[in-house]
Amino acid sequence: MTLRVAVIGAKGRIGSEAVEAVAAAPDMELVATLGRGSRLEELTEAGAQVAVELTHPDSVMGNLDHCLHHGIHVVTGTTGWTEERLSTVRGWLDEAPELGLLIAPNFSIGAILGMRFSQIAARYFESVEVVELHHDGKADAPSGTATRTAQLIAAARAEAGRPVQQDPTTHSLPGARGADVDGVPVHAVRLRGLLAHQQVMFGDTGETLTIRHDSLHHSSFMPGILLGARKVVETPGLTLGLEHFLDL
């Protein structure tokens, strides 16, 4: 059966690419495209089953609130997730247990593999730092991917009995050592010409390991978005990370 899909944030960098990908998918029908200022009621009027939400951290909660209270499954890649926000959406899903919500910090297969490889490496190296590099129009820092990667690394270190990293630096300009995400330093570069890149650097006695991923075009995110839309309608509740829909 054809899946009726809407895109919210349809004029954005990733949203405009998603519009084309959904329109070209043989098992999907693009039923609505919403931009800033559009009425969210257009979603139900168009009979959308799934909304692909790709907007802004300031907009995502309002869009999810509407969708999850109007019987619409959601795939979102928008950033800005905190424990408090996750708890709020879990509450909305409790009120609509038949609905699925996928929150994907990154839709690209390479980035997801990079995160998984980093989780494995985290057990074996004393030091680790994350450097994420993005285009200069990005709304936030650090990236959702880098934050999630650092959280996964910290959890893997804790599970392996490794202590939280200590930073011996005593004198520095504020910010010089990056942001601290669960004890993992995260550095954010913003540069015209880049798209989305990340390198996770591990170090131990006499060796380093760097796991690097580069998204060179927004097309890198499209197979993940389409997979997410197909899977979310048969997966009630919150799914955090596209890796749960992959055979990893």
Ligand SMILES: NC(=O)C1=CN([C@@H]2O[C@H](COP(=O)(O)OP(=O)(O)OC[C@H]3O[C@@H](n4cnc5c(N)ncnc54)[C@H](O)[C@@H]3O)[C@@H](O)[C@H]2O)C=CC1
């Ligand atoms: N998970 C992933 O793999 C990826 C996630 N992203 C994230 O997606 C989000 C969007 O990124 P970009 O496309 O680069 O930003 P963008 O600024 O190019 O596009 C966002 C679009 O959303 C629109 N918008 C804002 N609020 C809206 C609302 N309430 N209703 C409808 N439309 C609204 C804006 O007008 C704009 O056209 C960011 O949070 C970014 O980090 C981006 C690329 C990949």
Ligand SMILES: O=C(O)C1=N[C@H](C(=O)O)C[C@H](O)C1
């Ligand atoms: O804004 C972007 O471009 C991206 N945002 C996501 C993030 O913050 O991790 C995913 C990807 O890095 C591209």
